[in-house]
Amino acid sequence: MDTPHTPHRERPSEEPAGQRPVRVGLVGAGPWARVTHAPTLAAGPETELVAVWARRAEAARELAEPHGAVASESFAELLETCEAVAFAVPPAVQAELAVRAARAGKALLLEKPLGPDVASARAVSEAVTEAGVVSQLVLTKRYHPTTRDFLRRAAGHEVSGARSCYLHGAFLGGEFATSWRLEHGALLDLGPHLVDLLEAAVGPVTRISGTGDPRRWIELTCEHSGGAVSQASLSGAVRLPRANTRVELYGPEGELTYDTAELEHSECWPVLRAEFAAAVRTGRPHALDAAHGLRLQELLARALSS
Structure with a gap:
C-alpha cells in the first residue's frame, strides 16, 4: 500500500505572488533528477519543489520525501499541485507530457533535446506558443559565469573559423548509458x-553537415552568417578521465578559447533556478526557450540528413 502523502504547506495568501517561490513539480526520478533537478529546485529561495511523479511510484517517493515534496500518484495529480x-x-516522454503541461497553463523547465525527432520538438514549441506559457532549456553550461564571460568576449572578437568538441565516455556504461542515449x-x-x-x-548557423556515426563519433561542419566556418566533434563513447x-x-x-575542464558545474544551478523563477x-x-530548442533540433536533423 502507498504511504500517505504529506500535505503541502500553503503559504499565506497575502504574500505577493512575485515574492513567493515558484511551486515546481518534477517529472522523473532517475539519476539526473536525483543529482540535479530535485536538489536545485528544493534549495530555493526562488523555487519550491512541491511534488515528484515518476513511472515507478517508489522511486518518486524516495526522491520526494528528503526534499519535503509529495509523490504524486499520476501526472494529472502533479499538474494540480504546481505552477x-x-x-x-x-x-x-518529455515531448508527450510537456504538451499536456503547457496546455494546462504550466511553465516548463525542459531538457534537451525537446523530443526524439523534429516533429515532436515542434509540437512542444507550438504548444508553448499557443498556451502563452514560459519555457526554459537546461543547457547547463550557458548558465555558468565563465561561459557568459567567454560569450561577452566573443561578441567583440572577429572570427574566421572555430573548432570545438564535446567528448566523454558516459555511453560506455553506468547509469547515464540510458537506452535513448545509446539509440540516438x-x-x-x-x-x-x-x-x-x-x-x-560565432553567429547563427546557415548551413550544417555531418559525417560519422552518432553512436561512436560524429563530426559537424557549420557555416555561420558572418562567413566563419566551425567544426564540432561529438562522442559519448570515448574513454576519458573527464568530459x-x-x-x-x-x-x-588571435585565438579565444573556452574550456570547461576547471568549471564547477554547481555554479550553474543557482543561476538557472533564479532565471527560471524570474x-x-x-x-x-x-x-533559451522551447523555440530555441526547436531551432537546435532542426539544425541537428539537417546535419544527420546531409
Missing part, C-alpha cells in the same frame, strides 16, 4: 549544447 513543471525523463548517440544528447555554444559565440568540452575561436585578432513571475520568455 511549473520540470522534466528529467527521456525525450519521447551524441548528436541529440551533446549536439544541442555544442551547436548552441557555437551559434552564441572534454572546448571551443576555440580563431581570427585576425521568467515565470514576469511572464517574459527566456532566451
